[in-house]
Each structure stands twice: as C-alpha cells, then as structure tokens.
Amino acid sequence: MRITMVGTGYVGLVTGTCLSNTGNDVTCLDVDPAKIEKLNRGESPIYEPGLDELLERNKAAGRLAFTLDKAAAYGPAEVIFICVGTPSDEQGRADLKYVLAAARDIGDAIESAEGPTGLGASDKAKIVIVKSTVPVGTNAKVRAEIASRTSKPFHMASNPEFLKEGAAINDFNKPDRVVLGVDSEDAGSRLRDLYAPFVRQGNPIFTMDIPSAEMVKYASNAMLATKISFINEIAGLCELYGADVDEVRRGMCADARIGNKFLYPGLGYGGSCFPKDVLACISMGDEVNRPTDLLAAVHKVNQDQRIRFLEKVDAHFGSGSGPADLSGMRIGVWGIAFKPGTDDIREAPSITLMKALLERGAEVVAHDPVAFETCRGVMGDSITYAGGMLDVVEGADALLVCTDWDEYKHPDFGAIRAKMRAPVVFDGRNLYRPASMREAGFVYHSVGREAVTG
Ligand SMILES: NC(=O)c1ccc[n+]([C@@H]2O[C@H](COP(=O)([O-])OP(=O)(O)OC[C@H]3O[C@@H](n4cnc5c(N)ncnc54)[C@H](O)[C@@H]3O)[C@@H](O)[C@H]2O)c1
Structure with missing residues (x-):
C-alpha cells in the first residue's frame, strides 16, 4: 500500500517506520526542514529504542522516504495518516491548527492529482486517517476542510494511536488493540488489511463509528x-x-x-x-x-x-x-x-x-x-x-x-x-x-x- 505520514514526530515517525517494515511504501512528510534533513542523513530526530535500526533497514530497502514536498507526498498516496501535534491552546482546548492545515493541503493535493479520485486511473478513493489525538467532531471538521477544496471522493477514518514513548516500536508492532472509526465498509476493510500483520496473535481490531x-x-x-x-x-x-x-x-x-x-x-x-x-x-x-x-x-x-x-x-x-x-x-x-x-x-x-x-x-x-x-x-x-x-x-x-x-x-x-x-x-x-x-x-x-x- 502507498502510505503518507503527515508529521514525523514520535507518532508519525514510529508508525510510518513500522508500516514500511511490513512491506508498505511509506513517505513521511514534515514541514520542519531540520527534521527531514536529519532523517535523509539517516539520523533520527527523536530517541526511541529500536527505531534507528528499523529506519536504516527500511530506508535502505527503498520502502521509507522523507520529504518536505507536499504534492509528491500526497499525490500517489492511497492512505494518508495525519499525525501532527494537537497541543493545548490557552484555554486548554486541543489546538487543531496543524490538523486543519494538513487537511487543506490534502484537499488541494487530491484536487490537483490526476484521475477521478486523485489516484490516476484507479477509482479507489483515498483514505484520510486522523491519528492525532483530537476531540470528538474533528474528523467531521477535517472532512469539511478537504471537501471545501475538492469535489473528488475520499474516505475519512479515525485511528487513535496508543503507543507509549520508550516502548513505541513494540507497542505499535504488538498493539493491545487497534481502534478504527470508519465511514464506509471499503475503508474499514482496507485498513483492517493494513493492520492484519500487527494482530496475528489475535489482538482485536475494533471497527466503530x-x-x-x-x-x-x-x-x-x-x-x-x-x-x-x-x-x-x-x-x-x-x-x-x-x-x-x-x-x-x-x-x-x-x-x-x-x-x-x-x-x-x-x-x-x-x-x-x-x-x-x-x-x-x-x-x-x-x-x-x-x-x-x-x-x-x-x-x-x-x-x-x-x-x-x-x-x-x-x-x-x-x-x-x-x-x-x-x-x-x-x-x-x-x-x-x-x-x-x-x-x-x-x-x-x-x-x-x-x-x-x-x-x-x-x-x-x-x-x-x-x-x-x-x-x-x-x-x-x-x-x-x-x-x-x-x-x-x-x-x-x-x-x-x-x-x-x-x-x-x-x-x-x-x-x-x-x-x-x-x-x-x-x-x-x-x-x-x-x-x-x-x-x-x-x-x-x-x-x-x-x-x-x-
Ligand atoms: N507522543 C506520544 O506518545 C503520542 C501517543 C499517542 C498519540 N499521540 C498524539 O499524536 C499526535 C502527534 O504527537 P507527536 O508526539 O508525534 O507530535 P510531535 O510534535 O512529536 O510531531 C508532530 C510533527 O508534525 C509536524 N507537522 C506540523 N504541521 C504539519 C503539516 N501541516 N504537515 C506536515 N507535518 C506537520 C511537526 O513539524 C512535527 O514534526 C498528537 O495529537 C498526540 O497527542 C502522541
């Protein structure tokens, strides 16, 4: 599967690396040039046990790339994971400015990419997944933001991340559970397929609204x-x-x-x-x-x-x-x-x-x-x-x-x-x-x- 991770922080980088490790073609996009330069030099911008080795292996295998180029990252992606920060604002609310900025970029990219769904000749719609931790209702806001920029079809999904820093690789590879909030059976089945290698020991994938x-x-x-x-x-x-x-x-x-x-x-x-x-x-x-x-x-x-x-x-x-x-x-x-x-x-x-x-x-x-x-x-x-x-x-x-x-x-x-x-x-x-x-x-x-x- 061609996947784009938006944000190469603790969540985006670990998730993207682990998804590339199961054979997916993953592009990690960030707006921070220092991070992308570091990653392209083969260095991790964060400390996470086991990450360096996985980064090196999957980068060398050509399955994991890092870029600042939005069009190149979003264009061919079948699945887009939004993993940007959601810090507190002055009132303690989740500040969604990074999430919504990513949504606007995604809308523009879908609109300008070729084909009825932005995936060339394929009629399969892209799936946009919010992995960042966000208040209830945020997916609807992201959907509206994207839809305001393109009339092409796309799916929305919520896939909260439960990894713990310090044990993130293990947590992602062997999750207690995977939670998928989906808007269609097509998105649900494609995402269950993506996560199948991580739940081979029988841990549940919960699909819900x-x-x-x-x-x-x-x-x-x-x-x-x-x-x-x-x-x-x-x-x-x-x-x-x-x-x-x-x-x-x-x-x-x-x-x-x-x-x-x-x-x-x-x-x-x-x-x-x-x-x-x-x-x-x-x-x-x-x-x-x-x-x-x-x-x-x-x-x-x-x-x-x-x-x-x-x-x-x-x-x-x-x-x-x-x-x-x-x-x-x-x-x-x-x-x-x-x-x-x-x-x-x-x-x-x-x-x-x-x-x-x-x-x-x-x-x-x-x-x-x-x-x-x-x-x-x-x-x-x-x-x-x-x-x-x-x-x-x-x-x-x-x-x-x-x-x-x-x-x-x-x-x-x-x-x-x-x-x-x-x-x-x-x-x-x-x-x-x-x-x-x-x-x-x-x-x-x-x-x-x-x-x-x-
Ligand atoms: N850190 C954790 O342990 C953890 C665990 C589960 C969930 N989460 C949630 O995941 C989300 C991300 O957390 P994190 O710790 O990885 O954040 P982070 O701050 O480490 O990384 C976020 C990255 O997103 C990039 N970014 C911002 N706007 C962008 C844009 N428009 N396009 C591309 N990249 C952009 C930033 O430059 C940064 O590198 C948060 O909502 C957090 O609550 C975090």
Whole structure:
C-alpha cells in the first residue's frame, strides 16, 4: 500500500517506520526542514529504542522516504495518516491548527492529482486517517476542510494511536488493540488489511463509528491519568497518617478488579499526552455544558503533586513557610525526561522542579541518559549538564530523583555520600527503601512514605 505520514514526530515517525517494515511504501512528510534533513542523513530526530535500526533497514530497502514536498507526498498516496501535534491552546482546548492545515493541503493535493479520485486511473478513493489525538467532531471538521477544496471522493477514518514513548516500536508492532472509526465498509476493510500483520496473535481490531473512535483515545488517557492522580492522592494521606503507600499499593492491587498497572505514586503525570488530553476532555465537557468534575480534580491533583514535592525541599532547607532561599546551594537532579526510555521533556516534572530551584537561587546540575539536547532547548545554559550520574552529586547539597531510569535504581550510596556536601535525597519516584537510606546515613524524602530525617 502507498502510505503518507503527515508529521514525523514520535507518532508519525514510529508508525510510518513500522508500516514500511511490513512491506508498505511509506513517505513521511514534515514541514520542519531540520527534521527531514536529519532523517535523509539517516539520523533520527527523536530517541526511541529500536527505531534507528528499523529506519536504516527500511530506508535502505527503498520502502521509507522523507520529504518536505507536499504534492509528491500526497499525490500517489492511497492512505494518508495525519499525525501532527494537537497541543493545548490557552484555554486548554486541543489546538487543531496543524490538523486543519494538513487537511487543506490534502484537499488541494487530491484536487490537483490526476484521475477521478486523485489516484490516476484507479477509482479507489483515498483514505484520510486522523491519528492525532483530537476531540470528538474533528474528523467531521477535517472532512469539511478537504471537501471545501475538492469535489473528488475520499474516505475519512479515525485511528487513535496508543503507543507509549520508550516502548513505541513494540507497542505499535504488538498493539493491545487497534481502534478504527470508519465511514464506509471499503475503508474499514482496507485498513483492517493494513493492520492484519500487527494482530496475528489475535489482538482485536475494533471497527466503530468515527465519534466513538475519537472518544476512545480521550477516555483511555483520562482513565490512566485518573489512576495516577488517585494513587498520588492516597500517597498524600499516607504521609500524614503514617502509612506506607507502597504497602497500601501492594495490598490494594492484589484485588483483580483494581489491578496493578499504572498505580505508582510519584511526581504526577507529564509528557505530551496526559496533561493536554485531560485538559482537552475537560474543555469538551465545558463546550456542551457538561462539567467533567472528576477530570478537573485529576488535573488539580496532578498540578499539586509537584508543588507538594517542592514543599518538602522548602521545608528541609527553609524556615518553615514559603519558598526556601537556596542561594549558594548546589542541587543535583537525576532524570530530565518525563519518563524513562525517551528524550521527550514536554510537561516533564523535572523542568517545573528545576525552574523552581533556580528561582530559589540554587545552582542546578542535572543528568539524563538521553534528554540533554531536548532539555537544552528549554533550559538553555541556566543549568549544568553532567556527563555522568555521579558528577551530579559532587559537592551537592541535595539530590532530586525525577525520572526512574534503570541506572538510578541501584547506585553506590557509599560513593554518593562521600561526594555530596550533605547526604540529602528527595526521591520523586520511590526508587529506594527508607530503611536502607537511613542505614546509609541519608536524609531521605519520598512520596507517600515516612521521611528519614536523621
Ligand atoms: N507522543 C506520544 O506518545 C503520542 C501517543 C499517542 C498519540 N499521540 C498524539 O499524536 C499526535 C502527534 O504527537 P507527536 O508526539 O508525534 O507530535 P510531535 O510534535 O512529536 O510531531 C508532530 C510533527 O508534525 C509536524 N507537522 C506540523 N504541521 C504539519 C503539516 N501541516 N504537515 C506536515 N507535518 C506537520 C511537526 O513539524 C512535527 O514534526 C498528537 O495529537 C498526540 O497527542 C502522541
């Protein structure tokens, strides 16, 4: 099948590469010349485990190409996946400007391509698929935008993406489920055919109407965000009542109705999806006068979680009320990416925390296995980037753990203690046991568990 991916970000690039890997002829289009130049040099603009090898193999086989040329990308495509960003606007709504701009380009391309459907002599209509996460009703807007530019027939489909950054290749190749919202049996059967190689183990392809498919994505992300805020709220109570959230979690998650996934307390959710998707869902409710009170609380709990963590730092270094003066202090940070396995720092808790530390006068030294470049784009030279994780603790007055990368899980605390000016750890990911940290001679603050104060 000839496929065009619109947008070569985390979703478009991974999806396009995996679709080329099953033998399709894939063109990835972007409006960012730097990204396309990089990809044409054989370099990936994002960090995603396993992606480099797949890119190289499929590019070499001539099945995967990258371009800025819209006419060349859209003209011959049988299937067009819109994978552009849908960031929050100032009101928290999903900003559809990139999606609708792509729709206009697609309409123009269909109109100017040869043949009754823009596919030469073929009478098969192109399928335009919205893979970006969009509010219910967006496919209808995209359809109207395209139809305003061409009278040739085309199909619309919604195919929300569920891949997780850091495990994106595996998630796309072995999806729990594929959701297809379609407007015709022809589009449904062609797309089921496209996805058949990815569900050979029997995982379902759900074909449904387009609004339901659009809603599945928001409902899924809102549910996952709810689980995180739920356990963080319980963690807050645990701290005040002397319970240990890890024990509570174990006891609670043994109930099969609850399950043990996505119930880890920490710094709250970040990344490019949950924060914006929860806000977009709240806006969808507001637009039809149906307040989504639960989701509003999920969002608030998540915002508060970072503030509460900072309050621990302020309480340790300050006089007890308000932000502490951290002038002359050096604070180390382990982990910048919003989660392990990615260089994505969008809405990362580490960024909020580092900015707050700088505002309090601290010198910040940070380490991350892969997210330096993306971090530099936001934080510039306001912080120091450490080459190794132990460089961060050299002369540090405290260490903040912000991302649960594997390499931070069993560090040599003897060596760390010897390097630090003061043995103080604020662990936003509950990577260590309070009893072990006490034994190792640390002041230790984590989430939802006893503080080790010496
Ligand atoms: N990142 C994830 O883990 C993830 C997972 C599931 C769904 N999603 C959703 O997928 C969508 C894309 O997310 P992402 O993280 O890949 O975004 P991204 O910001 O990494 O990539 C978007 C790309 O689209 C390009 N673009 C913008 N306008 C364009 C146009 N008119 N023509 C061609 N290219 C254009 C941008 O230059 C950019 O490279 C969002 O709606 C997001 O919510 C993301």
